[in-house]
Amino acid sequence: MEFDFSKIEEEVKKFWDQENVYRVEPDPSLPKYYVLDMFPYPSGAGLHVGHPLGYIASDIYARYKRLKGFNVLHPMGYDSFGLPAEQYAIQTGQHPKITTDKNIETFRAQMDKLGFSFDWSREVRTSDPAFYKWTQWIFIRLFHSWYNCKTDRAEPIESLILEFAQNGNAGVDAVSDQVSTFSAEEWSNFSAKQKSDILLNYRLAYIADSWVNWCPALGTVLANDEVKDGVSERGGYPVERKLMKQWSLRITAYAERLLQGLEKIDWSDSLKESQRNWIGKSEGCSVRFEVNGEGGTPLHRRGDGGEEDTLNVRKPGGYLTGEKSLGSILRDNARENRQAPTEAEEMLWQNIRNRKLEYKFRRQHPVANFIADFVCLQKKLIVELDGNDHKQNKEYDHERTRELERLGYKVIRFWNDEVLKNLSGVLSKIRDELKARPDLLTPDPSPEERGIDPSSPEKLFIEVFTTRPDTIFGATFITLAPEHELVGKITTPEYKKQVDEYVHYAKNRSERDRMADVKKVTGQFSGAYVEHPFSGKPIPVWIGEYVLATYGTGAVMGVPGHDERDHRFASHFGLPIVSILKDVDVTEKSFDDKQGILANSDFLNGLEVKDAISKTIDEIEKKGIGAGKVNYKLRDAIFGRQRYWGEPIPIYYDEASIPNTVEENELPVVLPEVDKYLPTETGEPPLARAKDWKYKGKFDYEHTTMPGWAGSSWYYIRYGDPHNQNEFASQKAINYWQNVDLYVGGDEHATGHLLYVRFWTKFLFDLGLIPFDEPAKKLVNQGKIQGRTLLINEELVQNPRTQEIVYHAFLSDGIKGKVSQYKLDGSFYTRQTQWPIRPPLISYVDKDREILYEENLKKAIEENGDIAFKKESAQKIEWLIESETNKKYIKLSWAPDKMSKRYGNVVNPDDVVTKYGADCFRLYEMFLGPIEQHKPWDTKGIDGCFRFLKKFWRLFNNEEGKWLVNEEEPTKEELKILHRTIKKVGEDIESMSFNTCVSAMMICVNELSQLDCHKRKTLEPMLLLLSPFAPFISEKLWQQLGHKESIVKAKFPQHDESLLVETSFEYPVAVNGKTRVKMNFDLNLSNDQIEKEVNSAEALQKYFEGKTPKKVIVVKGRMINVVV
């Protein structure tokens, strides 16, 4: 038979389908093995050659494990909710389900061509109601759970309610946002709404005002991991911080376990490191500094009670959300503004307060992250007054207006003068607007309505978090974040103006601005002092934007001697810098290392840093001014998305606006149909458009949907029992298949999916629903296959003063280095650059030879004009070229780059398969190098694999299609070749070193061809070795050998070590480390005998240069080294 791969692949595929060879069921008599690929999102672009890399690797491994006698679960499905389909829906009006289904079809067709051994009967799709029913079910479980620090696990909320009813919350040790305590009696007297609000502070799924990453362009919030460098990961749109009511998951409860769990799983170092970074644990200590007035007069706490949280001592496993403290900052600020209204503000206020215009107005009220001058919440109407300085803030105000409008507010503005001169006109305009706006029945309660406002005189403390408590005697100042809630309270009157200005400045800088110039030192003295808890000395309190409000307590003790940032701050403002380590000078530079002997530190003197840290914590705890404390960077995961194409959150709101979960027997909450996939006019998410979509016909459903990572956080469990209608998976399936043995996927999911799936797994484990607490024992990150981007080398000679380009040339790759001779004159400078050739220019390039002909470039310029360089320079083009047959051209260089449709460098696997076959494609992708490594796609090397397959085929069939296999006994040499290969391939598959497997098989086939060996007894085992890599051709040849059952069901050969034993070895003999000659010795000879022979060896005498060898080192079976 002829080697016609497309016919073979077609035939074999049919055979597999008929025989259902990849179907698996639990079988207690066999050991299981679970190989999983990361869930693909079915994008419209289909697969490119980079995608299947991981699938091929996992498929080889799965097939190998099957041959080794394991019952292998190897499923595939689709993460089919997601933004791109929805963006497309918004543009075209087409339902995302239609697009998604179509894309899935393309994906499936592409995957089918590649010969994967997936059990497709187990396919799941996250957007399938039968699947997301259980995603919703798990959400409900999260909602009805809290994290008990005493037992260090999640528990049903009922146990907490019981505790509240019996003992109040004082004895509860939970990860929560609850700050105030209450007794059992108080609990019983709380209204249903109050109880609900309190429980939300404990639930693992909760709704609360949180600072979120709002992406206006996508119209949704994003999780932290979906934001990179201030822009959205998908699409690259700007993201801003915003305070919103949001569903979140309390992943922070699991911070420590997520960190510890990394120790026991076999994942790559870099991935574990990313997760560790993301969790960001730091151990240290909180310290409270008492605030004194200048003259030692204590300042008194004023304002909000219920805010003692900044002073709280950490409960194990707990943490403090910085975002929450920002909320109170806004409120504080609002309160201050209220006390100093302008004349116009006051006048307007007197005329609209107390429902003078029928509706209740509030002044200086926080809305999102702004403070509105006046707002009517019932009508979502904001009235802003602008002074004369308004012009400077025009842009800012514009932004703010847009943002508020997005939230459904209407903003109207008046000038101060208008109010003063034409009050009645202003009032009637406001009245008109009020009339025109729809009524909102449940206005948000104001902070005053929500909280209590006892103004009991109390001492003020600043609490800091530090990882270096040992440096406490080196603290020469305290710095507060500008947003810190104490800023307004401690600032002394004479510094009020400067502080206000500074805070205003700092607040108006965006995150990105701050990130951009971190080196810039800014700050402001508050006038206040705190008392050093040990020395009693006064320490000034500063405000500086280098302190983050969201980390720790939003305040630091400035230790300029031993913290680089503090040193910069202190040097800039002339604050004292002291060293607390013996013989360490810190005047120029801080000494941040945790080593040395303490000095200038009272009771710490003479101690090592490490001992000093624990000693200090002891003392601090003894004094009751702080405690050892652990901080995590990890934040709770925002779970709601203002999007259509996602799982509905199974929550409805009752008459009292209390969130309740939908009855389990009513799941799934099916995604309703909507007329448009856009937010409503009032800024509600798209689900608000759904007609008559009410729970039990009357209650509002939650309108946000779940994020993309919801379904993928547990899908691997579903594969074990994908069609179960009564449970998320049966206990039988879960107990048999357990967790994933080998998980293959990209490292871009390090801090997203892979953290969330671990979180959900631990949660389900806590509830006793699964018997394991990690999703995957071993995880391999496949590298990306990069595209090739062609680069053009360009040189400019430029006049530095006029910037005029006087000379401009494209350089051929080979003569890049020779440009200096073309410099015109010393006063000009040359610049060499390379830029990528992208569409449309790419179409003018001879891609096979990677050259650009002069005529084509000229044509490109003519047809497209300004392609990638300035016209004027294009006219000055000169050439440093190579030429062949009088045709001028530039040889281009290239570099690996992202494979992307936009860059015109995408290679479609279908094309490769058509040309070389799937087997060859699989083999080549593996042959390219280690799977974890990123590597550029280059079709040039694929011929080698193609030749190998043909050669392999020709061991069975000759060119005329004649069958060559015979039944002769293999020779010893042939057996040795075979068994060496079996050993090598077996070992290398185990260690996932697939490239060397392919090499080993190539060597084997080369050798067998050389020996003209066509013996069944050598070829049949070879076929089994090849079958995980090239399943089609292997199956075909297997059939030709006369087997009726698929090769998939066969057994992997076992190598026979005895056949590999060599009797002698050709030793390289080195003299003084340099290999000189080769000598053959029997492996049974003793080292002494070899030494004797070597010493007298004729061939070596000349290297001894007459000296006698001092020593002979013999490494058995390796080499011999003679020392002279």
Next chain:
RNA sequence: GCCCGGGUGGUGGAACUGGUAGACACGCAGGACUUAAAAUCCUGUCGCCCGCAAACGGCGGUGCGGGUUCAAUUCCCGCCCCGGGCACCA
């Protein structure tokens, strides 16, 4: 800045716990078969030196500079470069 990876021919890459650096493959050069091409096969291919040439031989060589060792791509110290993660995280 900190933390992880990594740096080997023209290219992708190989080298077990320190033991013949460059396996295997691509590309290139030459040759065989052929009217020719494709396909296939054979030979050579790290650099430099000696040499008409080949065999043979010599020297250097795994980012750079040191060190340990009989022996270093591998271990140690110091640096440079590339990729990735985190980033005023106290």
